[in-house]
Amino acid sequence: MSPINQQKQKHPLHRFNGGLHLPENKSISLTLPLMQAAIPKQLTVPLQQHIGEIAEPLVKVGDAVLKGQMLAKPQGYVSAPVHAPTSGTVVALDVLPIPHPSGLPAPCVVIETDGKDTWGDKMEPIGDYMQTDLSLLRERIRNAGIVGLGGAAFPSSVKLTPGLDNPIQTLIINGAECEPYITCDDLLMQTQAEKILSGISIIRRLVGAEKCLIGVEDNKPEAISALKQTVAEHELSWISVITIPTLYPSGGEKQLIKVLTGKEVPSGSIPAKIGMICHNVTTAFAVAEAVMDGKPLISRYITITGNGVAQPRNIEALIGTPASELIAQAGGYTDQVYKLIMGGPMMGFTLASDEIPITKASNCLLAADKTESPDPELALACIRCGQCAAHCPANLLPQQMYWYARAKDLEKVQEYNLFDCIECGCCSHVCPSHIPLVQYFRFAKTESWAQEKEHRAAERARQRHEAQVARKERKEAERKARIRQKKEALKKPIPKKPADDKSPVEAGDDPKKAAIAAALKRAAEKKAALAASGVTPKNQDDLTDAQKRAIKKVDDRRTIPETDTTTSEEQGG
Amino acid sequence: MQFTTISSPHSDRPNSVSRTMLLVILALLPGAAAMIWYFGWGILINMLLASATAIVCEAISMRLRKRPILPVVGDFSAILTALLFAVAVPPLLPWWLTVIGIAFAILLVKQMYGGLGYNPFNPAMAAYVLLLVSYPVEMTSWLPPAMLNETPLTLLQSAMVIFTGTLPGGLSWDALTMATPLDSMFTQLDQSKMVSEIMMNPLWGDFGGRGWEWVGNWYLLGGLFLIYKRVISWHIPVSMLASLLVLAMLFHFLDQEAYPFGMFHIFTGGTILGAFFIATDPVSACTTKKGQLVYGASIGLMVFVIRTWGGYPDAVAFAVLLLNMAAPTIDYYTQPRTFGHGGTS
Numbered sequence: 069m070s071p072i073n074q075q076k077q078k079h080p081l082h083r084f085n086g087g088l089h090l091p092e093n094k095s096i097s098l099t100l101p102l103m104q105a106a107i108p109k110q111l112t113v114p115l116q117q118h119i120g121e122i123a124e125p126l127v128k129v130g131d132a133v134l135k136g137q138m139l140a141k142p143q144g145y146v147s148a149p150v151h152a153p154t155s156g157t158v159v160a161l162d163v164l165p166i167p168h169p170s171g172l173p174a175p176c177v178v179i180e181t182d183g184k185d186t187w188g189d190k191m192e193p194i195g196d197y198m199q200t201d202l203s204l205l206r207e208r209i210r211n212a213g214i215v216g217l218g219g220a221a222f223p224s225s226v227k228l229t230p231g232l233d234n235p236i237q238t239l240i241i242n243g244a245e246c247e248p249y250i251t252c253d254d255l256l257m258q259t260q261a262e263k264i265l266s267g268i269s270i271i272r273r274l275v276g277a278e279k280c281l282i283g284v285e286d287n288k289p290e291a292i293s294a295l296k297q298t299v300a301e302h303e304l305s306w307i308s309v310i311t312i313p314t315l316y317p318s319g320g321e322k323q324l325i326k327v328l329t330g331k332e333v334p335s336g337s338i339p340a341k342i343g344m345i346c347h348n349v350t351t352a353f354a355v356a357e358a359v360m361d362g363k364p365l366i367s368r369y370i371t372i373t374g375n376g377v378a379q380p381r382n383i384e385a386l387i388g389t390p391a392s393e394l395i396a397q398a399g400g401y402t403d404q405v406y407k408l409i410m411g412g413p414m415m416g417f418t419l420a421s422d423e424i425p426i427t428k429a430s431n432c433l434l435a436a437d438k439t440e441s442p443d444p445e446l447a448l449a450c451i452r453c454g455q456c457a458a459h460c461p462a463n464l465l466p467q468q469m470y471w472y473a474r475a476k477d478l479e480k481v482q483e484y485n486l487f488d489c490i491e492c493g494c495c496s497h498v499c500p501s502h503i504p505l506v507q508y509f510r511f512a513k514t515e516s517w518a519q520e521k522e523h524r525a526a527e528r529a530r531q532r533h534e535a536q537v538a539r540k541e542r543k544e545a546e547r548k549a550r551i552r553q554k555k556e557a558l559k560k561p562i563p564k565k566p567a568d569d570k571s572p573v574e575a576g577d578d579p580k581k582a583a584i585a586a587a588l589k590r591a592a593e594k595k596a597a598l599a600a601s602g603v604t605p606k607n608q609d610d611l612t613d614a615q616k617r618a619i620k621k622v623d624d625r626r627t628i629p630e631t632d633t634t635t636s637e638e639q640g641g
Numbered sequence: 642m643q644f645t646t647i648s649s650p651h652s653d654r655p656n657s658v659s660r661t662m663l664l665v666i667l668a669l670l671p672g673a674a675a676m677i678w679y680f681g682w683g684i685l686i687n688m689l690l691a692s693a694t695a696i697v698c699e700a701i702s703m704r705l706r707k708r709p710i711l712p713v714v715g716d717f718s719a720i721l722t723a724l725l726f727a728v729a730v731p732p733l734l735p736w737w738l739t740v741i742g743i744a745f746a747i748l749l750v751k752q753m754y755g756g757l758g759y760n761p762f763n764p765a766m767a768a769y770v771l772l773l774v775s776y777p778v779e780m781t782s783w784l785p786p787a788m789l790n791e792t793p794l795t796l797l798q799s800a801m802v803i804f805t806g807t808l809p810g811g812l813s814w815d816a817l818t819m820a821t822p823l824d825s826m827f828t829q830l831d832q833s834k835m836v837s838e839i840m841m842n843p844l845w846g847d848f849g850g851r852g853w854e855w856v857g858n859w860y861l862l863g864g865l866f867l868i869y870k871r872v873i874s875w876h877i878p879v880s881m882l883a884s885l886l887v888l889a890m891l892f893h894f895l896d897q898e899a900y901p902f903g904m905f906h907i908f909t910g911g912t913i914l915g916a917f918f919i920a921t922d923p924v925s926a927c928t929t930k931k932g933q934l935v936y937g938a939s940i941g942l943m944v945f946v947i948r949t950w951g952g953y954p955d956a957v958a959f960a961v962l963l964l965n966m967a968a969p970t971i972d973y974y975t976q977p978r979t980f981g982h983g984g985t986s
Contacts, residue, residue, distance in 0.1 A: 084980065090652065171646065248652075322980065335981035392642070401642070408644045409651055418646040434651075441651040446712060448658050449758030453923040455656065458874070462980040467928055468972070485979040493650030500656040501758070507648040 079281075079310050082330040084323045086459035087315040088494050090248050090414070092287055093440075097251045097373040100381035102259065105397055107154050111179045111388035112425040113139060114166045118215040119222045120146030125177060131158045134188030136364050139177045142210065148223045149213045152188070153366040153386035156181040167391075167410045167424050169417040176425070179388070191362035197270050205274060205359060212358030213365045213428070218242055218319075218348030219411070221429040224355065227345065228274040234340040239277035240328060241268055243284040243291065243349040244312065244319030247412025250432040252369035253349050255382045257284065257291035260353055261298040263360075267352030268307065270359055275345050280307045281328045282349070285314040316414065317492040321346045323461050335488050350431075365428055372398040376405030376435030385426060391433055392422040404437035413441060414493040448501040456495035456505060462488045466495040466505050473512040478519055481512045489513075658757075662717035664872050666724060668863035669918060673728050675859040679786040679852035682799040683732030690736060690803075691723035691743050698747035706752070718757045722746055725765040725918060729911060729958070730772070731783045733794075733802045733818070738779055742768035762965045763925045766958040773953065781954065782818040786852025789843065792817065822850025823910040824954035826901060835898040849908030857913040864917025876933035877926060877940075878916040882907060884941030892949070906945065915940075915957035925965040932968070932975035940964050 116122040123140035127133060133152040140150050160178035168174070194200050194208060210225035230236050241264075245253040257264060268280055284292050295309045312318055312327050322333045325344055333339050339346050350368065357363045366387055373380040378399030385394055391408065395401060409416040410424075411432055426433070434441075456466035465484055472481040486509060495505040611619070677684045699719040703710040713719075723743055730739065746764035754760045773780045784790060794802065794817075798809045808814060820828065822844055829839045839845075848854045867873045890903035906912060911919070920926060920940050927936040940960045947956030 085977075326980075332981045335979065337981070405642075406645070407647070407651065408642075413652045414650045416649060416651065418644060418649075418651070420644060420646050422642050422644075436651065440653060442653055443645075444647060445654075445657070448712065448716065449756060451658060451661070451718075451758045451923050452926075452928050453661065454874070454928040455871075457928065457977070458871075463977050464979055465929065465976060484976070485982065488979050488981060491649075493652070496650050497652050497654055498656055499654070500658045500661045502654060502657065504648055506650065510648070 077311055079308060079328075080330070081310075081312060082327055084318075084326045084461045085463040086457075086461050086494060087317065087323075088459055088497060089314070090316050090497075092314070093249045093373075094251050094254070094287065097249065097371045097380040097382060098255070100379060102255055102369065102382050102384060103397065105383045105385040105389060105394060107181050107183060107185060107386065108389050108393045109181060110159075110390070111153055111156070111181060111386060112164055112166075112390065113150050113153065113177045113179065113388040114164075114425065114427055115140050115150060115175045115177065116166075117150060117221060117387070117427040117429065118148040119220065120144065120148070120226075122175065123147060123150050125161060125175075127158045127161075127177060129158055129161055132156075133158060133179060134186050136190055136366060137188040138211075138213075138364075142223075146223055146226055148215050148225075149211065149364075150177070150387075151213055151364040151366050152179060153388050154179070154181050155184050155186040155188075165421065165424050167417075167419060167427060167430060171420055191358070191364070193362045194359050197266075197359050198273065202274055205270060208359055209274075209355055211364070212354070214351065214354045214358055215365070215428050216348060217350035217354060217368065217429060217431070218321075219415075219429055219431065221427075224347070224351055227347070228271060230275050230340060230345065235343060236275040236277045236340060236345050237279070237343040238329065238345075239268070239272050239275060239280040240321075240325055240339070240344055240346040241280060241282040241349055241352060242319060242321065242324055242346055243282055243288070243295070244324055245288070246285060246314070246316045246319035247414055247416075247432070248316070249373050249434055250371050250412050251373075252371045252382050252431050254288045254291050256353055256369050257288065257349055258294050261291075261294040263356045264295070264349050264352050265298050265302065265304060265307070266360060267354070267356035269304075270355050271347055271352060272306070277345065278306065282307060282309045283312050283318070283324050283328050284309065285318060286311045287314045317461055317490070317494070320461065320490055320492060322490070335485065368426075368428065368430070370394065370426060370430055371432040372435075373432065374405075374409075374435040375437040375440055376402055376407070377433075378402055387428055388425045390422070391419065391424050391426060394426065394433060395422060395435060401435060402437070405435045406438045407434075407436045407441050409434040409436060409441070414497070415491065444504060445502045447503045450499075450501055450503060453500060455498040455500065459494040459498050461492060461494060462490055464489060466509075469512070470503060470505050470508050473508040476515065478512060478516050482516060486512055486516065658716045658718070661872055662721050664870055665867065665918065666717065666721055668867045668870075668872075669721075669724055669728070669860075671863050672856055672860035672914065673724065675856045676728055676732075679788075679856060680732045680784050681787075681790075681794055682796040683734075683784070683794070683803060684728065686796075686800055686803055687727040687730060687732065687734060687739055688724055690739050691727040692720050694740050694743040695719040695723035695747050698744050699752070702748055702752035702756075706756075713756065716757060719747055719751075722751070722764045725914075726768055728914065729765065729769050731780065731818075733782065733784065733799065734779060735806060736804050738772055738776060742772050745771050758924055760924055761968075763919060763922045763961055766919060766961050769958045770962060773958070781820065781824060782814070783821045783824075784817065785819040785844075786850065788851055789819075819844075821910065821954065822853055823948070826905070826909070827948065827954055830899065830901075836901050837898060848904040854908040857908045860913040860917060864913065867917060867921075873917070873921040873923075874930070874933065876930055877921045877937040880934045880937030881916045881920055881941040881944075882912070884938040885912065885944050886941075888942065888945040892945075900949070906948070910948070910955040911957040912944065915944075915961060919957065920961055920964075925961075925968060927968045927971050927975070929972050929975045929977060931977070932971045935971050935975060936964055936968060939967070 121144040124143045125140045127139055134155045135152060137152045138149050139152050142149050156179040158177055159180045163173045164176040166174045206225050206228060214224040215221040243253055243257055272280055282295060292309060292311055299307050299309055310328060317323055318327055325339055326332055331342050334341055354365050367384055369382055370385050371382050372394050377395055381398055383394055408419045408422055410419055410430055450467055452467055460466055469481050469484045469486055489509045491506050493506050499505060696714055699714050700710050703713050726742055746768035750762055750764040750767040751760045801807050826839055844850055846854050864878060868875050885906050886903045889906040892900035893902045927933045943960035943963055944956045947959055
């Protein structure tokens with residue numbers, strides 16, 4: 069350990085409830101150095117690698133593309149572009165399997181690579197990023213397609229545009245990497261500390277934070293000393309590199325903020341609410357690359373590990389490289405391979421096939437054997453031992469939530485704060501009855517969303533229905549009122565009409581009807597005048613019978629008394 | 642290459658129900674061995690008989706419920722129930738009472754409610770109370786501890802007594818048995834004797850009955866092991882023992898001759914066994930930490946109340962059953978503050 073790590077840390081740390089000390093298994097992928105992945109024959113670049121709107125393709129099949137060329141542009145504010153990771157030809161624009169927990173395919177651009185790796189028009193490097201206009205930096209980050217690389221893949225440009233209501237004081241940089249097996253952030257911090265810190269400086273300018281806390285788990289001493297050394301070299305006194313205890317899931321955004329500052333992000337809210345913003349170290353690195361080198365996000369570090377792969381290691385791979393290709397570059401599968409997990413063992417998801425590309429958010433491919441990731445054992449009844457609650461980092465009562473989720477009592481399960489569950493998997497891991505608790509909570513969340521949607525639709529329908537009933541009642545009341553009026557009018561002795569009154573309207577007191585009568589009279593007079601002058605309206609001269617009938621129909625309808633007309637809307641009711 | 646897909650987490654899970662139950666059984670063994678040492682082979686016979694009955698009852702009910710038998714019998718929960726029952730009942734309890742008790746515990750208290758995890762009451766204690774209410778004489782006929790027992794029975798003699806009711810030649814039932822220290826204390830207190838007067842009897846050791854207090858120590862050791870292994874949390878045993886101790890000390894302080902001293906309550910009867918092995922039965926206890934404190938303290942209170950003013954000598958079983966009923970309500974009102982909901986931020 070370098071001397072810089074031995075200085076006593078003054079920053080006070082805090083604890084979240086529970087958490088797990090898991091077997092780390094990190095060293096297995098750190099024995100070999102980082103490797104540059106060879107360019108695969110084909111790259112499959114999904115159009116949606118981020119939260120928000122899918123990107124809109126700018127290329128078509130047959131187009132030649134150059135490295136760094138934008139393949140699809142963002143649609144809407146919360147969206148991100150995707151770029152060609154290398155040069156080649158677009159051979160397909162199709163719905164293909166992507167790495168997603170749902171296993172559903174999504175639109176992708178398939179590029180047949182040419183192996184030349186020719187750069188297209190590179191974005192201009194912004195050297196004086198500490199002076200440049202902020203909007204220019206944001207535009208660059210957006211155009212570079214940078215998304216949160218810690219896993220959520222939320223477009224960074226949006227996050228780097230803080231609202232006026234919540235001024236940011238503290239920038240939190242997440243280098244915890246708490247999931248077992250994964251080491252790509254560790255390696256990045258060890259080798260690219262300089263660039264990470266540049267990225268942090270840019271991010272700090274954009275959000276206007278005073279200070280920055282970098283949280284790194286104490287199982288990464290080399291990364292910590294690399295960061296500390298670089299901070300010391302550049303005299304960045306506003307950055308504190310803080311060693312935190314290794315405890316899963318301290319890399320969860322809310323958990324990390326709690327550990328570093330003791331503050332809790334309010335439920336259902338974002339860190340900005342308490343004056344903080346959290347970015348991953350890899351995101352900071354990508355921001356620096358985009359701003360300083362003009363390089364869009366087209367590659368990333370990824371850990372290929374597990375007992376199911378021959379030479380576990382970290383690889384810098386192009387986005388869109390098939391998982392099978394990366395496994396092959398890590399020496400291929402061993403005989404024991406059983407499961408292929410994208411992400412870590414706790415929160416990653418299994419892939420049904422390795423013919424799936426990696427995306428911006430892919431940090432790990434874990435080829436696990438049966439001992440590392442055995443099949444779930446038969447789930448027994450909950451014995452209410454409370455181990456789940458004791459380990460829950462959100463301080464929930466998973467056993468109670470499970471009870472209600474199982475009963476599909478969604479209201480009750482939400483009362484137990486279902487939506488504060490971060491799905492870290494601690495409860496499932498410790499459950500002696502092997503109940504897949506997280507799965508139950510995902511189910512309850514999905515059902516709740518569906519129910520909420522249904523509720524909203526039903527509410528809209530109800531409102532529409534009520535408005536319609538009210539309108540019908542009003543019309544009916546009006547109609548009855550008119551009939552009553554008419555009846556009363558009939559009961560009265562009919563006043564003697566003046567002989568010269570040619571108006572066809574009986575109720576002469578209605579101004580509307582009077583106006584219609586007047587208009588009709590004017591029209592008749594005009595017609596008479598025309599007839600007298602020998603001119604007839606030409607446009608009605610040579611009409612077909614059908615057209616004449618149609619005109620007559622319209623004329624008839626116009627003459628029908630107003631009270632009998634009903635709008636189509638009402639008939640439709 | 643194709644792979645199986647399973648929902649996360651994908652980790653190797655270290656815990657299991659059978660492991661939990663086996664650890665509890667393991668922790669129970671020192672105390673049980675001490676009981677055999679002090680009270681004879683009858684305890685061992687009861688343990689074996691109760692376990693066998695429990696397995697048979699569990700198998701029968703699984704058969705009736707059309708469910709696989711092996712995973713359920715293999716979780717060791719029925720055996721744990723049987724062992725807890727066996728160490729709570731008198732050593733020479735007639736075999737058919739053990740069978741009735743365990744059948745009641747497994748078939749009615751446990752499986753009728755849906756099996757492990759669904760029973761609102763602690764099966765061992767429900768069975769104990771059923772027998773205590775129905776067969777008070779048999780259930781309170783204890784043997785004296787080894788150091789006071791002039792006619793210790795051999796394994797065969799014990800088995801004869803339990804299975805056939807035949808006493809060894811020349812022995813009467815009254816000569817063989819003896820009231821428990823707890824029982825004799827409160828019976829004599831009812832007869833207006835003073836605590837110091839009662840304690841003169843050679844039956845008494847430092848804190849509780851001779852022999853009994855050592856059994857308590859061994860149970861305590863097992864309980865601490867369970868806390869160390871995180872099978873149980875400290876909340877229930879500590880709050881239960883603390884509330885019982887504080888109440889007993891308070892009353893002893895008020896009248897030293899009418900109320901036995903604090904440690905007496907801890908080291909007599911089933912207090913230690915109850916605090917670490919029975920009140921902590923996760924299925925029927927509270928699950929929230931705050932709730933466990935309330936639950937444990939209430940059991941301590943009930944134990945003191947029933948022992949001091951109630952009609953039955955030992956009160957742990959009654960207190961546990963009463964609080965089992967209250968557990969869901971206590972849990973409801975003692976939910977922890979979820980992360981991000983008010984509080985510190």
